[in-house]
Amino acid sequence: MMGGMSAALERTLIVMPAFNEEEAVGAVVREVYATLPGVHCLVVDDGSHDDTARRAEAAGATVLRLPINLGVGGAMRAGFKYALAQGFDNVVQVDSDGQHDPAGVTELVAGLEHHDLVLGARFAGVGEYTVRGPRRWAMRTLSGILSRLTGTKLTDTTSGFRASGPRAVALFAQHYPSEYLGDTVESLVIASRSKLTVAQVPVAMRPRAGGVPSHNPYKAAVYLGRAGMALFVALIRPPVLVPKPVAAG
Ligand SMILES: Nc1nc2c(ncn2[C@@H]2O[C@H](COP(=O)(O)OP(=O)(O)O)[C@@H](O)[C@H]2O)c(=O)[nH]1
Numbered sequence: 593m594m595g596g597m598s599a600a601l602e603r604t605l606i607v608m609p610a611f612n613e614e615e616a617v618g619a620v621v622r623e624v625y626a627t628l629p630g631v632h633c634l635v636v637d638d639g640s641h642d643d644t645a646r647r648a649e650a651a652g653a654t655v656l657r658l659p660i661n662l663g664v665g666g667a668m669r670a671g672f673k674y675a676l677a678q679g680f681d682n683v684v685q686v687d688s689d690g691q692h693d694p695a696g697v698t699e700l701v702a703g704l705e706h707h708d709l710v711l712g713a714r715f716a717g718v719g720e721y722t723v724r725g726p727r728r729w730a731m732r733t734l735s736g737i738l739s740r741l742t743g744t745k746l747t748d749t750t751s752g753f754r755a756s757g758p759r760a761v762a763l764f765a766q767h768y769p770s771e772y773l774g775d776t777v778e779s780l781v782i783a784s785r786s787k788l789t790v791a792q793v794p795v796a797m798r799p800r801a802g803g804v805p806s807h808n809p810y811k812a813a814v815y816l817g818r819a820g821m822a823l824f825v826a827l828i829r830p831p832v833l834v835p836k837p838v839a840a841g
């Protein structure tokens with residue numbers, strides 16, 4: 593069992609989207625390597641104005657520097673393309689601010705044995721992460737819709753803490769939404785329409801280790817409308833079908 597997990601971790605690329613995260617990114621990269629032996633770590637520095645890239649590199653990560661800001665979705669798509677080109681089977685998104693506990697990655701990757709996409713859900717009874725106001729309401733509504741769509745109960749569809757298996761990596765390298773806050777939601781629609789299977793596992797969420805969140809109250813208020821439209825657009829798009837990979841060995 594342990595051997596199986598470390599082999600799976602060696603085939604896993606941790607992708608960390610980062611925008612002006614110089615305060616936290618170095619420690620997060622170090623924690624990822626300390627917690628997950630054999631894993632590779634790619635920080636996608638999305639046009640930061642600070643020392644993010646240098647600190648990530650100093651901590652041992654491979655750094656992909658985007659010359660202009662593409663947003664989290666654009667950065668993740670670059671990460672998926674990199675993973676595909678370098679022959680990684682799995683991608684796990686871990687935020688650069690320290691909110692995602694690398695210890696949760698093991699369970700997310702274990703879930704890939706049976707599913708194409710495994711979400712780390714923050715409200716499934718572990719930890720104390722809370723969100724208030726319209727963002728919370730939006731998250732609940734979206735979770736209801738997406739649970740029906742994916743055929744499995746999802747309670748936290750906006751979580752970026754998630755693992756993608758080979759079929760999801762191939763799909764997301766081609767199609768990954770880049771709209772603000774729409775990436776997490778719309779990618780689930782794209783996955784379910786491409787007949788990928790989705791599951792969730794409970795994870796604890798921590799406070800940021802430093803720096804400032806990218807959200808502000810106005811943007812969060814616009815979130816539900818945006819996400820709703822993203823959902824609609826994703827639903828009218830023709831599905832992308834990904835062939836099942838031939839089993840190795
Ligand atoms: N690539 C990229 N990453 C971003 C951008 N904005 C935020 N991030 C990263 O995305 C992750 C989540 O952002 P954060 O502001 O903490 O959002 P929250 O945790 O949902 O409040 C962090 O690792 C940020 O560094 C961006 O414009 N581009």
Ligand SMILES: [Mg+2]
Pocket residue numbers: 687689691800805
């Ligand atoms: Mg955060």
